[in-house]
Amino acid sequence: MNTLRIGSGAGYSGDRIEPAVELAEHGDLDYLVFECLAERTIALAQQARISDPQGGYDPLLGERMRRVLPFVGAQPVRRRLRVITNMGAANPLSAAEHVRRIADELGLDLNVVAVVGDDVLPLLRPEQVLDNGQTLASLGARVISANAYLGVDGILEALRAEADVVITGRVADPSLFLAPQMFEFGWAADDWPRLGRGTLVGHLLECAGQVSGGYFADPGFKDVEDLARLGFPLAEIDAEGGAVITKVAGSGGRVSRATCTEQLIYEVHDPAAYLTPDVTADFSQVSFVDEGVDRVRAQGADGRGRPSQLKVSVxxxxxxxxxxxxxxxxxxxxxxxxxxxxxxxxxxxxxxxxxxxxxxxxxxxxxxxxxxxxxxxxxxxxxxxxxxxxxxxxxxxxxxxxxxxxxxxxxxxxxxxxxxxxxxxxxxxxxxxxxxxxxxx
Amino acid sequence: MKLHTLAHSRTGDKGDTSNISIIAYRAEDYPRLCEQLTAERVAEFFAGLLGPGAAPVRRYELPHVHALNFVLPGILRGGVTRSLALDAHGKCLGSALLDLELTPAKGR
The missing domain is CATH 3.30.70.1150 (ACT-like. Chain A, domain 2)
Known part of the structure; x- marks a missing residue:
């Protein structure tokens, strides 16, 4: 594959749906990724699952899939589009079942694969201490969920198994985007510089509209065209992890060095040590270059060895x-x-x-x-x-x-x-x- | 001159920590931001929100995008999930910081 095209179909659970459909239909994409799990979304989903054992996944999963599945899978004249999403939340298995039902209804033959293993509640011991100083024992029955931030591993396995739709629970946001890059380009799991660059792409895309003109406008200082029809972003990525951030032509919004810079630093602490389950990414030397209207090249990311421990959200x-x-x-x-x-x-x-x-x-x-x-x-x-x-x-x-x-x-x-x-x-x-x-x- | 005329900003949250980017519109203004926007000055600006026991504000530099990143531990007082604040994420903090007054650039 020469150029991999990955689009971002959601930046949070309740995000707009039409921009994702626009990407699926007109983005000429290989992958469409939906990132829908904020810090406590999965805990709320776990509560929903307690009252309905078949529930506990994203409430908009069905509507999103109905709208984009017609463009997914092998197609006669376009790229094969696959979907990766963490909309499985607290119940990836039931979510996958739901997507299979929708595919059946639409008459589509799609391979839907769930990634599990993030639910680590049974593995925790009472004496373990949380970052707020409390022990699990002191919280007792008030604990409702414990999910590890998984990396690329499960998604890679699903892609190797020819999944058209990959449904996960808690996975680190950039890993949802890094996995298809590793899979398509054959990057090794310890190829730290490429993993660092691929993680930058994921980080820039993971909040969807926030890199393409959303959450940016400040009238008179930073004006953005047509926010009501904001286009969600996509990245064109080469085998070295070089990438251009852009969006579907004709959509609203804007991709500029300034929008990319705001998103580069969003939710980052030390830019030289952005920790994910897959790599310690270094964004400190990143720069952006204009390559035309709504086209910005991201360069200069690096990486080094991944952390030996995984973060668990309780x-x-x-x-x-x-x-x-x-x-x-x-x-x-x-x-x-x-x-x-x-x-x-x-x-x-x-x-x-x-x-x-x-x-x-x-x-x-x-x-x-x-x-x-x-x-x-x-x-x-x-x-x-x-x-x-x-x-x-x-x-x-x-x-x-x-x-x-x-x-x-x-x-x-x-x-x-x-x-x-x-x-x-x-x-x-x-x-x-x-x-x-x-x-x- | 207000910081707002020279720079833009976005605020992120993780747990009860905020990070605020300050990005110069023009590369030539970046040295002035580096000189005047110290971690101490930002801590002073938000003193009423940080509380006496908060860990120090940290500043990181991203020279190739002419930006500074300020990390403010504890400012979200328990984080999005427990906070009673109207803006529990602290999303509005960066916009407030743009009200900071800059002194004129030194002559060269």
Missing amino acids: GYLDGWIGEGQMSYGGPGAIARAQLARDVVLKRLELMGVKMQDVRAELIGIDSLHGPRNSVEPWEVRLRVAARCEERSDAVRIGNEVETLYTNGPSGGGGASKSLRQVVAVASLLLPRDAVNPRIQA
């Missing part, structure tokens, strides 16, 4: 968060909102609501970065949120804000309240040998 139940909001407008809005805040906090104290932590702020004034002197606004919104061990306490936060209607300062409007269970995430490390990625067709 999800656990950690109480409830209750929240309420109320707006105030017109002259004196801030003073009335501040009075309302004081009233709610006093009421919560009088009622003995047990809170681990509470926060009360004025949206438009001090909710994001703390207070600052500014002119009186036309409107302001009070927000009170608290984390409580008990649901019954958390529920009273929003209720108390709502009672401001008839009991608080004058002119409050638009009350809202919410309640959610907290699924917290912490991490620990496991020796690589303890984890066993494998496929199930």
